[in-house]
Amino acid sequence: MASSSSSTSLFHSSNPFFQKSNLFTSKHTQTHFTIKSSSESQPTPPLATKHRRPADQNIRDEARRNNNHDHLFSAKYVPFNADPSSTESYSLDEIVYRSQSGGLLDVRHDITALKRYDGEYWRTLFDSRVGKTTWPYGSGVWSKKEWVLPEIDDDDIISAFEGNSNLFWAERFGKQFLGMNDLWVKHCGISHTGSFKDLGMSVLVSQVNRLRKMGRPVVGVGCASTGDTSAALSAYCASAGIPSMVFLPANRISMAQLVQPIANGAFVLSIDTDFDGCMQLIREVTAELPIYLANSLNSLRLEGQKTAAIEILQQFDWEVPDWVIVPGGNLGNIYAFYKGFHMCKELGLVDRIPRLVCAQAANANPLYLYFKAGWKDFKAVKAGTTFASAIQIGDPVSIDRAVYALQNSNGIVEEATEEELMDAMAQADSTGMFICPHTGVALSALFKLRNSGVIKPTDKTVVVSTAHGLKFTQSKTDYHSKDIKDMACRFSNPPVQVNADFGSVMDVLKKYLLSKAH
Numbered sequence: 001m002a003s004s005s006s007s008t009s010l011f012h013s014s015n016p017f018f019q020k021s022n023l024f025t026s027k028h029t030q031t032h033f034t035i036k037s038s039s040e041s042q043p044t045p046p047l048a049t050k051h052r053r054p055a056d057q058n059i060r061d062e063a064r065r066n067n068n069h070d071h072l073f074s075a076k077y078v079p080f081n082a083d084p085s086s087t088e089s090y091s092l093d094e095i096v097y098r099s100q101s102g103g104l105l106d107v108r109h110d111i112t113a114l115k116r117y118d119g120e121y122w123r124t125l126f127d128s129r130v131g132k133t134t135w136p137y138g139s140g141v142w143s144k145k146e147w148v149l150p151e152i153d154d155d156d157i158i159s160a161f162e163g164n165s166n167l168f169w170a171e172r173f174g175k176q177f178l179g180m181n182d183l184w185v186k187h188c189g190i191s192h193t194g195s196f197k198d199l200g201m202s203v204l205v206s207q208v209n210r211l212r213k214m215g216r217p218v219v220g221v222g223c224a225s226t227g228d229t230s231a232a233l234s235a236y237c238a239s240a241g242i243p244s245m246v247f248l249p250a251n252r253i254s255m256a257q258l259v260q261p262i263a264n265g266a267f268v269l270s271i272d273t274d275f276d277g278c279m280q281l282i283r284e285v286t287a288e289l290p291i292y293l294a295n296s297l298n299s300l301r302l303e304g305q306k307t308a309a310i311e312i313l314q315q316f317d318w319e320v321p322d323w324v325i326v327p328g329g330n331l332g333n334i335y336a337f338y339k340g341f342h343m344c345k346e347l348g349l350v351d352r353i354p355r356l357v358c359a360q361a362a363n364a365n366p367l368y369l370y371f372k373a374g375w376k377d378f379k380a381v382k383a384g385t386t387f388a389s390a391i392q393i394g395d396p397v398s399i400d401r402a403v404y405a406l407q408n409s410n411g412i413v414e415e416a417t418e419e420e421l422m423d424a425m426a427q428a429d430s431t432g433m434f435i436c437p438h439t440g441v442a443l444s445a446l447f448k449l450r451n452s453g454v455i456k457p458t459d460k461t462v463v464v465s466t467a468h469g470l471k472f473t474q475s476k477t478d479y480h481s482k483d484i485k486d487m488a489c490r491f492s493n494p495p496v497q498v499n500a501d502f503g504s505v506m507d508v509l510k511k512y513l514l515s516k517a518h
């Protein structure tokens with residue numbers, strides 16, 4: 001941290017933020033910050049109020065008026081986990097998904113430029129933007145714009161004010177089932193299209209919007225999907241007026257997920273294969289046609305998704321949880337969480353990162369098997385059917401990213417059987433949540449790690465809920481009807497059929513009340 005004697009007030013008129021934007025004019029931000037560069041000028045007081053937007057301007061117009069075109073920060077693509085001697089890099093305005101050697105890419109930020117500002121500066125800046133409608137900072141993703149896509153024009157951003165999702169204190173669930181009092185569920189599925197994919201898709205579609213305005217050959221955007229990526233892609237593309245194409249494995253996604261891209265006007269291909277087959281096809285197709293690839297192989301997506309990690313720290317007032325548990329499928333998200341936490345540590349917002357747990361369905365568990373084998377000889381698997389259908393993935397594209405995230409966070413991989421994940425989902429729902437089966441996978445991992453004593457009762461623990469339960473009502477209906485082969489459905493709560501007369505209704509009610517009396 002810079003000391004105040006060697007630094008300049010952020011509100012000083014020589015600071016570009018102060019000059020070119022009204023970000024610091026709210027009364028919430030009248031704190032003095034420090035930046036690490038020195039200057040001889042004297043600080044001047046901050047402006048007291050934000051000017052009202054003229055009635056004939058919308059929030060985009062207002063952002064345009066205040067736009068800061070002098071970019072202080074920048075980012076580029078580099079090979080993922082590249083050797084420090086590597087000079088290979090690409091502008092984010094290039095259309096490239098793989099490094100020269102065929103490996104994954106990563107978005108690398110100019111950390112030196114970001115480090116000119118200390119942790120207190122970034123914390124206060126991000127905090128000052130929460131809960132506003134100022135374009136584009138009202139979004140949980142774009143409130144961290146300098147760390148996401150620093151060079152994009154605000155006007156090119158396609159946002160549904162995603163993010164800022166509820167960090168839910170799972171008080172009753174924690175106490176009743178786990179003896180925990182500091183258990184939290186990050187509800188990333190309470191979002192525009194009902195999953196965490198909105199975070200990354202806002203970034204990707206915004207960049208596509210920019211590329212198209214620059215005249216780059218992008219006719220549309222495509223993805224393979226188990227249902228959530230396609231929902232997010234089609235919604236953001238529809239909002240931007242960009243054609244979208246989604247490759248879906250036939251009969252393997254929920255009805256709610258299927259109808260989302262249909263309703264949003266995407267070109268929907270239902271293909272008689274599994275997700276891994278669809279992924280292979282979209283990769284081949286995007287190599288041939290001017291269709292931009294929207295899966296998380298594209299590292300732009302992870303820049304948006306990483307903001308969920310930053311948000312967790314922010315919601316805890318920058319206190320670091322002990323554990324964060326994330327359900328994993330194609331394995332981009334576990335790395336996105338790692339990256340968000342790591343950036344906060346590197347830039348001085350926090351002093352450590354949480355331990356990460358990646359939770360997989362036992363029927364689609366290539367990462368779990370790899371972890372158990374001591375990270376030796378990764379083998380893709382043929383993913384079996386699972387109620388956690390969005391993570392029915394046997395050959396995850398981000399396997400290397402996931403291993404990196406887990407190895408650098410002292411992480412763990414767990415798995416959950418179908419019965420475990422469905423029971424955990426029902427237990428969570430019985431305490432007032434309405435979670436998806438993937439969150440059930442994460443909660444099953446938590447049960448296991450609590451039972452083995454790895455996670456302690458007082459550990460501050462966050463379970464990432466990745467999609468809205470309303471997308472998966474069929475699995476809940478099957479469970480509560482006890483309509484699942486070889487599953488006891490121990491926590492089912494089927495409706496009671498009763499005759500339409502007062503006596504019958506009274507009989508069942510009395511029986512119920514007696515069972516509840518202490």
Ligand SMILES: Cc1ncc(COP(=O)(O)O)c(C=O)c1O
Pocket residue numbers: 195226227228229296327328329330331332333334390391436438466467
């Ligand atoms: C609801 C849900 N949860 C978890 C995941 C896993 O995320 P990732 O593929 O980034 O591991 C996905 C998608 O894969 C998903 O749609």
Ligand SMILES: N[C@@H](CCOP(=O)(O)O)C(=O)O
Pocket residue numbers: 223224225226227228229230294295296297329330332390391
């Ligand atoms: N669960 C995902 C699977 C694809 O993952 P992605 O993050 O690589 O797009 C989905 O909903 O399609």
